[in-house]
Amino acid sequence: MDAEQLRECAHKMVDFISDYYKNIENFPVLSQVQPGYLRELLPDSAPTHPESFQDVLNDVQAKILPGVTHWQSPDYFAYFPSNSSVAGFLGEMLSAGINMVGFSWITSPAATELEMIVLDWLAKALKLPDEFLSIGPGGGVIQGTASEAVLVVLLAARDKVLRKVGKDAIGKLVVYSSDQTHSALQKACQIGGIHPENHRVLKTDPSTEYALSPESFCEAISHDIASGLIPFFLCATVGTTSSTAVDPLLALGEITKSNGMWFHVDAAYAGSACICQSSATILMDRSALIQSLSTNPEFLKNKASQGNMVVDYKDWQIPLGRRFRSLKLWMVLRLYGLENLQAYIRNHIELAKMFEELVKQDPRFEVAAPRKFSLVCLRLLPPQNNEDCANKLNHDLLESVNSTGKIFISHTVLSSKYVLRFAVGAPLTEERHIVAAWKVLQEEASALLRIL
Amino acid sequence: MDAEQLRECAHKMVDFISDYYKNIENFPVLSQVQPGYLRELLPDSAPTHPESFQDVLNDVQAKILPGVTHWQSPDYFAYFPSNSSVAGFLGEMLSAGINMVGFSWITSPAATELEMIVLDWLAKALKLPDEFLSIGPGGGVIQGTASEAVLVVLLAARDKVLRKVGKDAIGKLVVYSSDQTHSALQKACQIGGIHPENHRVLKTDPSTEYALSPESFCEAISHDIASGLIPFFLCATVGTTSSTAVDPLLALGEITKSNGMWFHVDAAYAGSACICQSSATILMDRSALIQSLSTNPEFLKNKASQGNMVVDYKDWQIPLGRRFRSLKLWMVLRLYGLENLQAYIRNHIELAKMFEELVKQDPRFEVAAPRKFSLVCLRLLPPQNNEDCANKLNHDLLESVNSTGKIFISHTVLSSKYVLRFAVGAPLTEERHIVAAWKVLQEEASALLRIL
Structure with missing residues (x-):
């Protein structure tokens, strides 16, 4: 632990992470690798002698990032958001630095x-x-x-x-x-x-x-x-x-x-x-x-x-x-202030409302549960009201949407119905991402209905 | 979460943390604050509006660091070491950055x-x-x-x-x-x-x-x-x-x-x-x-x-x-290599052996359990073999040593005897810190024995 070596490497890491956020939209949001992909890319035991920091960073870029599902991507709408922020990241850094x-x-x-x-x-x-x-x-x-x-x-x-x-x-x-x-x-x-x-x-x-x-x-x-x-x-x-x-x-x-x-x-x-x-x-x-x-x-x-x-x-x-967990919360509360945090949440709810409206305008879909916060539950209605094939249809829609790598959504089952979950809340998500996401869903739905 | 704002603030944080390590020996290793000290220094509710990053950093320096016990200090010998390293810190940063x-x-x-x-x-x-x-x-x-x-x-x-x-x-x-x-x-x-x-x-x-x-x-x-x-x-x-x-x-x-x-x-x-x-x-x-x-x-x-x-x-x-926990372990193994990690551990054991020798040379002390790794258990022998006061004597020695702020050690009880634990292993600890620590222990022991 040498202070000057820490300074030098950590500055490089800051740039690496900042560049990652700058380019985050260029990755498939859901990783498209196959199970076991990484074992073929890495040696099967730890090195005896040190490797260079640049070699490790190159490996992160070439071998690790393709296997990452990008929770911070503006096109991430799965599960619930689990967001980073500048303030939160700084709190994590300081906590790791003091390391008590x-x-x-x-x-x-x-x-x-x-x-x-x-x-x-x-x-x-x-x-x-x-x-x-x-x-x-x-x-x-x-x-x-x-x-x-x-x-x-x-x-x-x-x-x-x-x-x-x-x-x-x-x-x-x-x-x-x-x-x-x-x-x-x-x-x-x-x-x-x-x-x-x-x-x-x-x-x-x-x-x-x-x-x-x-x-x-x-x-x-x-x-x-x-x-x-x-x-x-x-x-x-x-x-x-x-x-x-x-x-x-x-x-x-x-x-x-x-x-x-x-x-x-x-x-x-x-x-x-x-x-x-x-x-x-x-x-x-x-x-x-x-x-x-x-x-x-x-x-x-x-x-x-x-x-x-x-x-x-x-x-x-x-x-x-x-x-030192509280550093993160303290930094978030101080660097944003309660008013901005409230506005941040309200903005996500507005974006979810907008998405809900888009769903309602397409008669092929239904909103499957009342929207309360920033999660929209939806499903594709089966042709001729044939409920028997509805679950498989929506399951297939989920798979095909996520396989595009353009957006990542998840699912649940409500009253025995397979339902898609579209959770708005990633920190970089803007109106244009919502519009584009809805287009992906519509296009994949059209393709599926065409071959039915 | 703006990539350029992240870059700017995180570079400042890197310098703050590197400076912390550069100056870590200047702090009392065990925080000397009184219970409740922080509540008097901070407001009693979260701010409505954002504060500046520099204000928060100033507060960390002026209000938080005095309340920190410095686990990474070279004068930390309490409990067991829980160490940071440049590689480990970089792994933590990357894990917080990807934040999946x-x-x-x-x-x-x-x-x-x-x-x-x-x-x-x-x-x-x-x-x-x-x-x-x-x-x-x-x-x-x-x-x-x-x-x-x-x-x-x-x-x-x-x-x-x-x-x-x-x-x-x-x-x-x-x-x-x-x-x-x-x-x-x-x-x-x-x-x-x-x-x-x-x-x-x-x-x-x-x-x-x-x-x-x-x-x-x-x-x-x-x-x-x-x-x-x-x-x-x-x-x-x-x-x-x-x-x-x-x-x-x-x-x-x-x-x-x-x-x-x-x-x-x-x-x-x-x-x-x-x-x-x-x-x-x-x-x-x-x-x-x-x-x-x-x-x-x-x-x-x-x-x-x-x-x-x-x-x-x-x-x-x-x-x-x-x-993403494995990033840290992966970086540590790769950036140091197994051979260096083994040498690092051997060095701590050598330092502990050296401390053990110092203890053995002072007839007022005894090594209280066989040293196996890099922990030395020791105690101050009571004057006239009066075991009744031995536990209080060692308890008082611990308190007075830790109150100097120069080193931090902890204790245990073995076979009903109150025993001091001197755990070597902080990443910045060198021979000179061991020698200085032993001098603190000897001086405080002399002062205690004088007033008995």
């Missing part, structure tokens, strides 16, 4: 304190009640991913109820969600040892726009209690993955409250992620989380921790180690 | 394939048998942290045995480790719902240099089987956290084999981490892991995955999302 491990307050007080402060900023920006702020019983933490966020709260809720009813009752604990809830909850249940048959996946349908019905939730609880089971956790969603449905939080919250259940709201897409692209977990009461995830080995003890004077984020998350 | 999410092969084939290839390189560099390579039933994955590595294998082992004996038997499953095993195992057990009273923490002592005794392991298994319990998991360690003890892998492996148990070896410090500073998990049989951690929601289905043509790393780890 922030498990306890003492291992870098600034890392813990900045995270507490910016998550309070975020809670205020989201207009959450004061209980969620770190000065009270609540507080926030940035998890590595949204999956970890739902896992840690599930574990906190599990252990809280098991402390009451005894740990042998784990086979009786019941988790509730809708059939639109993200698969991260199912995985969290697997990890936490919740029996799969005790995960109630409540059916939704177009009548509620794929939102969870409080009535069916109530019914399920009553049935489970009558069977001697213990309802303890509900995961509701604001902006589901398939169609950005919004569960009725107020009504659901009343039910969880009267049944003494943990109420978790997953807003990974439509909530905080819209503002800051990070996996913030904000709690009303942090104590159950800490009770579940604490360890206190001798080699980590220190005066500040033993005196309960500080937060040690190791006890709020799965791993021990953690990066 | 590599949960499935299709979301960036290069990310998955490069990880498989470089982990095969690593397995070969570590001279692991061929079963650990990805072309066979094994393979490697880079976890976010070492804690996640032990968690995912524990879950895989748990589910494998529960598939045989039925999931209601979770209360009978027994995990074995020594009292020197990292606390990550205890946390993994908490998360996975292993009953705390079924975690056998086998005692070690100086007679085996704090290594786990196969005899006591055998005895514990027999006793548990006789009590109707089910032994299923052993975590052995190469290089324990307190004193870098090495468990006898061959003998322990025989016992786990004959009892049909999962055998996990934690070498986070002394094994792979020595070469690459990443949380590699390398398995002989990946199938149990994948069975435990798979989900397959509709919105992530794609031809390559459904056809079993590819690896989807989402099924090898806790989170769904993942960075």
